[in-house]
Amino acid sequence: MLQRASTRRARVTTRARRARTVQRHRWWTPWLFLVVPLAVTVLFSLFPFVNTVVLSFTNATPLGGGEFTGLANYREMTGDGQFWLAVRNSTLFMVVVVPLMVLLPLFLALLVAKQIPGIAFFRATFYTPVVASAVVVGLVWSWALGTQGLVNGFLESMRWVNEPVGFLTDAQLLLFSTMAVTVWKGLGYYMVIYLAALANVPKELHEAAALDGAGAVRRFRSVTVPALRSTMILVGTLSAISAFRVFTELYVMSNGSGGPGQQSITLVFLIQMVGRGLDGSVGYASALSLVLFVITLGFSLLLLRLNRTEDRA
Amino acid sequence: MRASRSEIVLRYLLLVLVFLISIGPFAWQLATSLKSPAEDIYTYPPQFLPSDPTLDNYVKVGEIVPVWRYAINSLLVGVASVVSNCLFAAMGGYALARFTFRGRRLATWAFLATLLIPGEAVLISMFLTVRSMGLADTLTGVWLPGCAGAINVLLLRNAFLALPREVEEAAVVDGAHAWQRFRRVALPSVKGTLAVVALLSFMAAWDDFLWPLIILSDPDKYTLTVGLQYLSGTFSNDQRLVAAGTMISVLPLLALFFSLQRFFFKGLGEGALKG
Structure with missing residues (x-):
């Protein structure tokens, strides 16, 4: 008992000494530095999140009000064809x-990894589609993929198709066009x-493998891929999460x-469709939002778990 | 390992191919925006260069929708976002990195937890919050939720943590108070990270679509992204005008990116030289 007290006192004094040598400030100084970012985080992320959970058990509308309805929103979801379509x-x-x-960005990275003349220019240009807004990208590709666009012009001139392909007008093709644009x-x-x-x-x-007579493909499989395993897991998780967050490209291209017939909707598309406008259903949209959150959280937790096993291995 | 001549040629061929895939669609859009109404834009094989280049479309698109006002709105939100993110995220990051105080771990966790919550999942609730503050349909409402991003706070926290403590300790001895240490000693040392935060916040504000779409209803207050969608949804008959609109939106951003890309890829370039 006595001993524990003395160690604690020792620890307190070291901490105090360290604090004194590193910095001198009043107790509220850190909070003065933190108040704005912390307030923004609480007000526009943590509180809305809690509020979303609460609202998902009510029949609230954008005008306010709403009563507690228990699991009604979630029960409605199971029988909602649009919800299952969006999930699908x-x-x-x-x-x-x-x-x-x-895979594709890995090949791109290998292509621009070597320091050769002009490589900085190529790297920057390969990044331009990331810099451009999703709206611009959606509009640019709508023009290229439309019935009178470049792609159809090419396909028709090669006589591969007789009439324009409905890249944007067929529900299934529109979804795949959106995927292609998202990847691009x-x-x-x-x-x-x-x-x-x-x-x-x-x-x-790489050099050792080359000396052993391993070709480029073999070196890629036996050296590059194993060394990049955890990065590939990271990229896979990040792209899975953003796949579930896709909205703008689809909104613009449709x-x-x-x-057609709202057959190409995604989860986020459905959320804004249900929750927006004066006749929106905030309660149901909140329940849908929570499903989105659980899915993305699942991927994040999976990433943490995989990383931990990776570290142990 | 010395690369053979044929490997170099193959590399450049592939680079040019990917270059065309990345830039081609934008170049095609730019060419379309410069074509006069007299020119058929639907011919095949496509005529890339405008036969009679004109800037008429850029004037005309401004007559249909107030595209220049949209550009100013986007610029206002973008600049405000850069300033607030650089200042507040740096202050927050500094506090987490350099002060010892009760609640520091909790505050750090609050920022980390935010990263797990996708903006889309709190969209509706965020709208209710901003509306209850009386900021629906205002540019302030567009800017506010992203004005001090959690990811930027954490980026700057890590940048401050990587600095040697001794310089600041010397400043303490010299009697500098917290704000002076932050402003005069620490902040100038994280310029690289600040540049990345500035570029990312500007891009995020300039490119965002879903949030302004939800919160803005008056077409005069639209930002460029929402205004472009409005233009193409309502007056999409003329591809030349839509193309001009997209160029107004994308060219300034690309100019900014290409002038700052050196900072952006700097760390990576050093790594590649070593490898």
Whole structure:
């Protein structure tokens, strides 16, 4: 007992001494520094999150009010065809986009990793689709993929098709067009993540493998991929989360409609469709938001878990 | 390992191919925006260069929708966002990195937790909050939720943590108080991170669509992204005008990015030289 008290006193004095040597400030100084970012975080993220949870158990409207309705919103969800359609589309989106996002940017990064003349220019240009807004990208590709656009012009001139392909007018094709555009826009972003990771792969490994007679493909599979495993997991998770957050490209390419008969809607599209406007249903939209949150949180937790096993291995 | 000549040629061929894929659609849009109404923009094979280049479309698009006002609105939100993010996120990050105080861990966790909550998942509730503050349909309402991003606070916290403590300790001995240590000693040392935060906040504000779409209803207050969608949704018959609108939106941002890209890729370039 006595001993514990004395260690505690010792610890307190060291801490006090360290604090005195490093800094001198009043107790409220740190909070003065923190007040704005902390207030913004609480007011526009943590509180809205709690509020979303609460509202998801009510039948609130944008005008306010709302009564506690228990699990009614969640029960409604299970029988809501649009909800299942949105989940199906968002899942399909993820399944198609994630493998492409894990592999294509890796090849791009390998392409620009070597320091050769002009490489900075190429890196920057490969990043331009990331810099441009999703609205601009959506409009640019709507023009290229439209019935009178470049792509159809090409396909028709090659006589591969007799009439324009409905890239934007067929519900299923619109979804795949949106995926293609999302991949095109995201390549540069993940390329940069891979570039940073590639810089940490020891060059000696490559040289040793080359001396052993391993070809380029073999070196890629046996040296690069294992060294980048945790980065690939990171990119896979990030792109899975953003696949579930897709909205703007779809909104623009379907001209705000969500595709013919609203057949191409994604989860976020459905949330803003349900929750917006004076006749919106805030309660139901909140329940849908919570589903989105649980899905993205699931991916984040999966990433943490995989990283931990990675560290142990 | 010396690269063979054929490998170099192959590399450049691939680079040019990806270059065309990345830039091509923007270049095509730019060319379209410069074509006069007399020119057929639907011919195949496509005519890339305008036969009679004109800036008429840029004038005309301003007559249909107030595109220049949208640009100013976007600029206001973007600049405000850069200033507030650089200042407040740096202050917050400094407090987390350099002060010892009760509640520091909790505050750090609050910022980390925010990263797990996608903006789309709190969209409706955020709208209710901003509306209850009387800021619906205002540019302030567009700017406020992103004015001090949690990710920027954490980025700057890490940048401050990476600085050697000794310089600031010397400043303490010299009698500098907290604000002076932050402003005169620490802040100038994290310029690189500040540049990245500035670029990212400007891009985020300039490119955002969903939030301004939800919160703005008066077409005069639209930002460029919402205004462009409005233009193409309502007056989409003329591709030349839509193309001019997209160029007004994307060219300033690309100019900014290309002038700052050196800072952006700097760390990576050093790494690649080593590797």
